[in-house]
Amino acid sequence: MTGTFEPTIVGFLCNWCSYAGADKAGAAGMPYPPNLRTIRVMCTGRIDAQFVLKAFAEGADGVLILGCHPGDCHYKEQNYRALGRHRLLLRVLEQHGIERQRCRFDFVSAAEAAEFAAVVGEMTADIRQLGPVNLRAVGADAQ
Amino acid sequence: MRVGVYFCRCGPGLDGQVSGKIDPGAVRGAVESLPDVAYFEVVDFACADGGQARILEHLAAHRPDRVVIAACSPRQHEDTFRRVCAQAGINPYLMQLVNIREHVAWVIEDPERAVDKAIDQIRAGTARVLHQEPLEAAELDICPDALVIGAGPAGLKAAMTLAAAGRGVTLVERGPILGGLPVRFEEIFPTMECAPCLLEPVLGEILHGELPGPIDIRLTSTVTAIKGFLGNFDVTIATSPRHISVDACVGCGMCIEECPTSVPNALNLNRTTRKAVDFELFGGLPNVPVLDEAACTRFTEGSDCTACLDCCPVPGAVLFDEVATATEKKVGAIVVAIGATIYDLSQVTRLGYGRHPDIVSSWDVERLLAANGPTGGELLTADGRKPRTIAIVHCAGSLDADHVPYCSAICCQTAFKDAHLVESKAPGTQIVSFTRTVVAPGKEAVDLYRHAFDGPHAVERRYHHPGDVEVRVDAAGGLAVSHATGAGEPEVTEVDMVLLLAPMVAGPGPRELAGVLDVPTDATGFFAEHNARSDATRSPVRGIFIAGTCQSPMDIQGAMTQGTAAAGHALSELVAGRTLRVDPATATVAPDRCSGCRTCVPVCPYQAIDVDGWTLKASVNSVLCAGCGTCVAACPSGAIAGHHFTDDAMHAEIEAVLHA
The missing domain is CATH 3.50.50.60 (FAD/NAD(P)-binding domain)
Structure with a gap:
């Protein structure tokens, strides 16, 4: 089963660092799994928790949020805010049976083409292992 | 709505940078079947002059409501295609550039999977573009001053x-x-x-x-006070009275001679006095004295002294009644x-600053050595002796977690200068420098560094930890520097003067x-x-x-x-x-949905959001807003919209990228 499962991963990439890092992976011809679908935001600070929930609700098997490295944010420190939101969001996701590996936050700079490809590769492998999302109703644990 | 989709092959036929991996023929059917797509047009090099002209011509002929261009990264050519749209009379914000080159063709090895991904990304762009709104850059008049x-x-x-x-x-x-x-x-x-x-x-x-x-x-x-923003600031300037007219005064200094009141001159370490009306600094510009309200008896005691006014040869130069x-x-x-300013050295108790008048800071020594200073430029101790030995202590409080954690960058060079000045003004004085890490960057600093330690009377001693150097004051007023070297008892050097290099602080x-x-x-x-x-x-x-x-x-x-x-x-x-062009892709508040909770205010790194004290509604200053969208995501009421990255557009994109 896990051998044939091909997950779909939605990647929210910030314009200034991670999207540029992905561009660079392309320019350098560094292949990575075709499972990623990219969505550009100007900053990870724009990523509303609802975007992530929406992606899972619409059938994503994983959500990848990539921002600038700490201290490098084009908008000063909004990546920290995104990081804070992500931590809270993981708790909500886990309550719904969405494992934390399915929603990954990481930093990729505009120069880190290889890192970008590596993160996508790792995430794809992790989710292949996990298999499809198995949503459960909140409170199911109590029964 | 009619969406026009352009597919850039990034080269000719099936040999292009995009078409070599993604055959437009394999994409066409899926894209043309999307609701709202009016046509699917293939171009060779969309970004080249010929490609732009071709798209422009095609847009003008077909007049779509929205435009999707599947080509390279928006980081490369978003501006290019926005310009093309504008030339065709289509608002540039009604165009979405979908990246099928860097993010698809160049990174996916299997052509079938590349086609799948390209279709998904184009579908997402098409869904998104339907929610994009025409935006106009505002043009504001500015004050150039x-x-x-x-x-x-x-x-x-x-x-x-x-x-x-x-x-x-x-x-x-x-x-x-x-x-x-x-x-x-x-x-x-x-x-x-x-x-x-x-x-x-x-x-x-x-x-x-x-x-x-x-x-x-x-x-x-x-x-x-300051109100406003780039191009339009209103500033309030408060001026305290000088009591001497800068315009009228000729700087003759007669008032200073006649003034009967003297006070200690802090600029010269209180070792000289100044008059209640005096120059801030001899030679300072403008060459006009200041009447100090804290010293003049007219203000301190309510006296009726008019000595300065009486002797002044210029009418209207002395202004007792001047007010703030x-x-x-x-x-x-x-x-x-x-x-x-410099760090308050009295905080570094081991260095003794403030406990003895011959323990001085790097700023104090500037005045002690200045020709218009307390000794006319001669280097003397507080009791008027020529010092035989001077200690110069580097990093006095800097690179010290308990005081100033950073290196203040300029003190080492100041110390070398001071050593040089001591040597030239008081030849024969023994100079013992306690250095920690010498910072002498750039192409010029090294000469003074060498020079400072070249002379026969100069000694450099290295110390390693902030606490290794202490200044001791004995009961008789004698000074000594104790230097813990890590081997045995500290070395103690008796000195006549200690110069502390204080770090610069805000x-x-x-x-x-x-x-x-x-x-x-x-x-x-x-x-x-x-x-x-x-x-x-x-x-x-x-x-x-x-x-x-x-x-x-x-x-x-x-x-x-x-x-x-x-x-x-x-x-x-x-x-x-x-005029000032204001990028329209900023945040905006719907006042009827704003609860005035202020969640948005601290998340903005540009101080672009204000909450009105009376209506309790937030508003975003579009000149200051940089369009990061953090406030949009933070607003618990959904009252803030991010132009061009609206919730509707984002949700449509997320949904469409996942659903065929």
């Missing part, structure tokens, strides 16, 4: 540069003279240049030159150059002014930069620039360079006669 706060090296250079370009400049200085610290010093590193002489040409230009832009100099003044004023000015840009200035300007300071207390590497003279707030030591410790060269740089920013961002 500038306010410069602080008349030290950085502020003077900024004012001069701006005025030379024809800009009106208001130069506000807290003190009564221009020039900042260097005019109070004598010689400066790295080449022992005369500091007042260095500033002379700049001061001459500003005071008496014929620069095309007028400079309104406000001495004994501070900025107390507040005036308003309109400016387009603000350069903050308020300087820094002092209260930036924090106080930060409250007025709404610009942030960082953990060190200095002003925070827009970007500390690439934009160190821009504050995070548009239109407010920072220059000199209020940004970070630096030398005079650095401060003057930053003053020029800050002026350059102001000149390029505000051009007289031109």
